[in-house]
Amino acid sequence: MPKAKQLRLGAFMRPVSIHTAAWRYPGGTPDANFNLKALVQYAQTLERGRFDAFFMADHLAVLNMPMAALKRSATVTSFDPLTLLPALAMVTRHLGLIATASTTFEPAYTIARRFASLDHISDGRAGWNLVTTSNPDAALNFGMDDQMPHAERYARAREYFDVVTGLWDSWADDAFIRDVASGIYFDPDRLHVLDHKGKYLKVRGPLNIGRPVQGWPVVVQAGASDAGRQLAAETAEVVFAAGGPIEAGRAFYADVKSRAAKAGRNPDHIKILPGAFTIIGESLDEAKEKRARLDSLVNYDSGIAAVSIALGTDARAFDPDRPLPTDIPETDASKSGRERVMALAQREGLTVRQLAGRLGGYGGLAMMGTPKMIADQMEEWLVTEASDGFNVMFPYLPGGLDDFVDKVVPELQRRGLFRREYEGRTLRENLGLPRPENQFFPAAGRKAAE
Numbered sequence: 001m002p003k004a005k006q007l008r009l010g011a012f013m014r015p016v017s018i019h020t021a022a023w024r025y026p027g028g029t030p031d032a033n034f035n036l037k038a039l040v041q042y043a044q045t046l047e048r049g050r051f052d053a054f055f056m057a058d059h060l061a062v063l064n065m066p067m068a069a070l071k072r073s074a075t076v077t078s079f080d081p082l083t084l085l086p087a088l089a090m091v092t093r094h095l096g097l098i099a100t101a102s103t104t105f106e107p108a109y110t111i112a113r114r115f116a117s118l119d120h121i122s123d124g125r126a127g128w129n130l131v132t133t134s135n136p137d138a139a140l141n142f143g144m145d146d147q148m149p150h151a152e153r154y155a156r157a158r159e160y161f162d163v164v165t166g167l168w169d170s171w172a173d174d175a176f177i178r179d180v181a182s183g184i185y186f187d188p189d190r191l192h193v194l195d196h197k198g199k200y201l202k203v204r205g206p207l208n209i210g211r212p213v214q215g216w217p218v219v220v221q222a223g224a225s226d227a228g229r230q231l232a233a234e235t236a237e238v239v240f241a242a243g244g245p246i247e248a249g250r251a252f253y254a255d256v257k258s259r260a261a262k263a264g265r266n267p268d269h270i271k272i273l274p275g276a277f278t279i280i281g282e283s284l285d286e287a288k289e290k291r292a293r294l295d296s297l298v299n300y301d302s303g304i305a306a307v308s309i310a311l312g313t314d315a316r317a318f319d320p321d322r323p324l325p326t327d328i329p330e331t332d333a334s335k336s337g338r339e340r341v342m343a344l345a346q347r348e349g350l351t352v353r354q355l356a357g358r359l360g361g362y363g364g365l366a367m368m369g370t371p372k373m374i375a376d377q378m379e380e381w382l383v384t385e386a387s388d389g390f391n392v393m394f395p396y397l398p399g400g401l402d403d404f405v406d407k408v409v410p411e412l413q414r415r416g417l418f419r420r421e422y423e424g425r426t427l428r429e430n431l432g433l434p435r436p437e438n439q440f441f442p443a444a445g446r447k448a449a450e
Helices: 036-048 081-089 108-121 136-140 150-168 226-235 246-262 284-296 300-311 332-348 352-361 371-383 399-414 427-431 442-449
Strands: 008-013 053-056 096-102 126-131 176-179 184-186 218-221 238-241 271-280 366-369 389-393
Touching: 008 036, 008 238, 008 271, 036 053, 036 081, 036 399, 053 081, 053 126, 081 096, 081 108, 096 108, 096 218, 096 427, 108 126, 108 150, 126 150, 150 226, 218 226, 218 427, 226 246, 238 246, 246 271, 246 371, 271 284, 271 371, 271 399, 284 352, 284 366, 300 332, 300 352, 332 352, 366 371, 371 389, 371 399
Parallel strands: 008 053, 008 389, 053 096, 096 126, 126 218, 218 238, 238 271, 271 366, 271 389
Antiparallel strands: 176 184
């Protein structure tokens, strides 16, 4: 009998919670995003639950929202992901470690080097969440007056991917001889100088660190726009999809997998993981009560700021007790976010105030109920090809995380949908992804992958 399709589970750690009021929830950890001891505990709990990866978001600027909302936000301070994740690598053995890094502002050579280092330090557990950064305030922190236009950001990102992966392939897997007797440390014939000169980047190389343990760290992408989907289809191995109705999930899944096939890639080598906000109770009513209590801690100033960011326009001018206007102009900063928010408001008939309450907390895919009910929903998404798994988001920490690992994971394991033990030692092995061949030394790449 063939083995049932397996769920892949990442944990989206912002690093506190996607819900803006999580830090206020009774029993929560208000300083979790800047508390190393707490983050170590969360990582070890995820590993106990056999999660694929700890997925860390990042911001290159304080969020661009009014101070009335900003003063309530726990995201104003957090560790740099590529400083934190090596520390977490020292206290875990199997958990993947995925960090966000921007292609718009950070040098490609630096990013290639830091992720290669993380992959070696973790013995093959690194992943790079490739983002283009839409926050216009980030531009001001990197010597620019304005944000790069949306289409140009994605064109740069595509070239950036080629440069970073080219740098990771600077050395053949067998380049380092380290022959003590002869005094030869490496074979010059097994070194490639990239010498890239493109429209956006000029990078000579080679990278001054050996090829990553995984060949390349796992490449993750989260764009939902047409340009983002195409970039994912051409480059990504894990796609952090926006959660929503399951029908939209199936359409997104089919679209990205189809684009990948047209790009000459194996669609099975792209794992689609929508975000899923999970609220667990002994009953559905108890779970709803938890969600209501959490949402009640969201201030309107925070909620309307979240609406403004998603729409790319100042929503404070809208009448709070009327429906969202339908003639909101599209901006470069919010193409996909605007569409999702307007669709949500229309689908559920929300007023601006209700929409602010939803987005101020979390407005995406939410799974509420008993462990069995949440497992039912996850199974439906998996078997009907709406996803390959989920990036799970917890309502507050550590309680929401503990509930998922102690109650939902055993139910998924009982159904044969989720591992009881890790399949391998690297993130690629656990996700069922092949080790990429070195594009400059293909024979050595094949030998190492065998």
